[in-house]
Amino acid sequence: MSSTTALSGYRDKRAALILRDRSLRRENLRVKALTLNEIKADEILRRIRADEEATIWKEEHPSIPHPFPGMEFLTGKSIIVRTKIFEILSKMPKGALLHAHLDAMVNAEFLLKLALKYPAFHVRIHQPLTVANLPTNLPEFRALSEDLFTHSASLTDSGYAIGTWVPIRNARQSFNAEFGGPEGFDRWVLAAMTINPAEAYGTHKTVAKIWQKFASTFITSDGLIHFQPLFAEYMRVFFLTAIEDGISYIETRINFLRKFMVGADGRENVPHREWLLMFDRVQSEVKMKMKIDGREDAFIGAKIIYSTIRFITPEELEWYLEDCIALKKEFPHLIAGFDLVGDENALKPLIYYIEPLLHFRERQKDEGVDIPFLFHAGETLGDGTDADVNLYDAILLGTKRIGHGFSLIKHPELVKICRERGIAVEVCPISNEILRLTSSMPMHPLPALMNNGVPVALCSDDPAVFGNMGLTFDYYQVFVSSEVCGLSTLGGLARDSIEFSTLNNEEKRQAIAGWERRWRDYVDYIAGLV
């Protein structure tokens, strides 16, 4: 055999092996042959990515140690937003957002601005503020009934009686200059509702520690969000900003742990069905608005994944499951599924709830409803721990998708089941990184899942806390961390987010047709760059 023949034989075997190794990737399913425009757009995207890796990502910055594509999001964000790739991805039609906790979907700054419009909102603290304890002395917010309104002038005056409610506007206006005055108040509140780089990469640099901070952000924002007059506006802003980021359909997890929201009268008396009525009204209004604007493809609606927290007892869970069934019967088009949320490493595993969860299936049959499980599972670094083992239970219980599934790649049998049964993983790259499951995107198991043919939907999880509003940031981190990832990968991920939603077949067909129309325009836009 001549050396040339041997060489060409080698190159053929090599190309075939690479093809075979990547043959399970789901982007292969979407299109058999790329159009000329798609090929051109892919080349343009790859060229810009390579250029930016060699230029903007090579600059050293005093405030950003060690920049690289896919780096720690909270420090890299200011570079990301300067890139052309980010600009291009922000215009991408992204399909569905399938893993998004309603309590963290509106920019924290905007939430605070919204709250300042309502005289009902009051704030208090439980120990005197000092410059030193400002980051840990968290504000507690509540909308009060008029009879409980106070005229307290300030949180920071020496006369402030600890634990007393102060009208939020007074508190802001009179916030002591020592703490930065009204802008200092804003910074204090925002810091309590978000995670900053010093926390994620310094003081709270382990999964356990950052979860403490993470959980505290929800406690702070809870009192602002769960006030009926604000809630509707909050949802509207969520839908509208998502649409502007190219998201056309949403399945959001709502935490129904608290049985009543605070009503316009300041009393905790708004039951879950009223929450759904509001949700339904707001999404209808937004759909109508899109229709009027001639942008029907831009928003096909939103559904709710009923969630409660995995620290309740199995007996308490029975109540929530019945509540979920009742809501599904009244609002069959709104309830998309059921989930249990919270830190898997610290709270109860699925097996702890096995009796009510098995019973739930029987009860659905009795009631003639179908409420798929959409469980969080494997959001952990553990190997063989309760949180990791949750993956077995999620799958045995028939989960339709897996929230996070960060440790799924460790489990060959479960990877196979997910691929074969079409159980999609809701992958939240930026959330995983900030919550310290991975140090940066290049360390994330996503490429391994994709090469194994596991269906994936990219998700933002809790963007109000992380700062990754929309889906563009998560797509960015994925796209710049892999040379395998190209335009078809992006398209495949977006399409799969619709494919693995809980929409019925006819809804899916329409949603995908709408998305394909927008995708073609998007490809044309990229192909027209240069």
Place this chain on the structure above:
Amino acid sequence: MSSTTALSGYRDKRAALILRDRSLRRENLRVKALTLNEIKADEILRRIRADEEATIWKEEHPSIPHPFPGMEFLTGKSIIVRTKIFEILSKMPKGALLHAHLDAMVNAEFLLKLALKYPAFHVRIHQPLTVANLPTNLPEFRALSEDLFTHSASLTDSGYAIGTWVPIRNARQSFNAEFGGPEGFDRWVLAAMTINPAEAYGTHKTVAKIWQKFASTFITSDGLIHFQPLFAEYMRVFFLTAIEDGISYIETRINFLRKFMVGADGRENVPHREWLLMFDRVQSEVKMKMKIDGREDAFIGAKIIYSTIRFITPEELEWYLEDCIALKKEFPHLIAGFDLVGDENALKPLIYYIEPLLHFRERQKDEGVDIPFLFHAGETLGDGTDADVNLYDAILLGTKRIGHGFSLIKHPELVKICRERGIAVEVCPISNEILRLTSSMPMHPLPALMNNGVPVALCSDDPAVFGNMGLTFDYYQVFVSSEVCGLSTLGGLARDSIEFSTLNNEEKRQAIAGWERRWRDYVDYIAGLV
């Protein structure tokens, strides 16, 4: 179906699924049924691990941010050595060490002490030392021929002429008090030959940056190690310390890039075959010593993986391949295989050398020798980059094992090939972490590889630079980062290190029999704890 029946049916299915998911783990192959003592020893190990996780690993230390089992090695080491698990693992018979670069196998402090015995050693610097540039102003060492010996008194006197050789003992003795005197000299030299936590986790916290520091440590130690009189002693210390750590067989990579070592006469005139003669003599002496001590099982010998660096040209590689063949013909019992080493992310990919590497197979046939490839491949965070793609070439070229294979888990077809053809991965947990492929052991892909039935040998890579002397530290990091990992996992890994060595079948049979004898004693020792 009653709820109890449903529940018990569920639990059966769950146990079966977990079993199936873990069925590919290679530890299942070693023993079908555990002895009572093995069961007891496993329980004891797991209990101590859990106790230490809840106690020693929960203490906060001013100098160790965020301790946890499997944490960053350079900061966690001082906790590790205080644990009972470490003490127990240090006594474990570890089988073979299959991935170890000879240039980094002897404690740097000991190497410096050795060097100080030889008047031939001189040192110089290329810019004046200052307190500020001490960490980056690296010493250059060389053993000189007597005619070039100098009487220079000091590196740090104002009279020092930059670039002049100073006898190492003079340089040490006269090292300026401003830089810490003689102990300051030791610290300066050791810092140049090792990676410290401030570098790995601070100033050099990316793969690219830490590789710069990593590479510089070899440049510094090179002049000390490659001096024939010291080289023999160096290898003896390497073998003896490995044996004391429970390693009974070694395949070490020797970098043959430089064609001659410095001889006792201070001239660079010792060719490769002399290196092998020394290697052979030292290992025979050590084997003899063990035999005399009645510890024959403790050391069955050492072989060499011929290596050169992946920055040479394909033409230059032809020379090394022929050199390797010549050495194999003269020392068939010493040459175990061939490899190309160096930073895969920065240097040439395997495909660059494809012609000489394909030709090498033909040449081996001509010469009637068998020299397996034992390639480094996939030591990278890249996805689809040259370094990642090296995995395809390594496997197509028929590599017998894979060095690192950090990105292997991304490749389902390659994982399957490794499992089916028995291509073992030389996994170097601590090296991967310090060189910033993973931030800590719980993020490492090892559990995924093991659950996929890929054969694994744990290795230390470059312990003189990382501080993970022996194999105990690497076993420690693996053992405390996984609840799935138990005594049989440890035994399976150790046994596989022999199984996937290049020993022939008869040698393997004997080596494994010897290891099994020691393993039984080890199990008895653990079972006798409490």
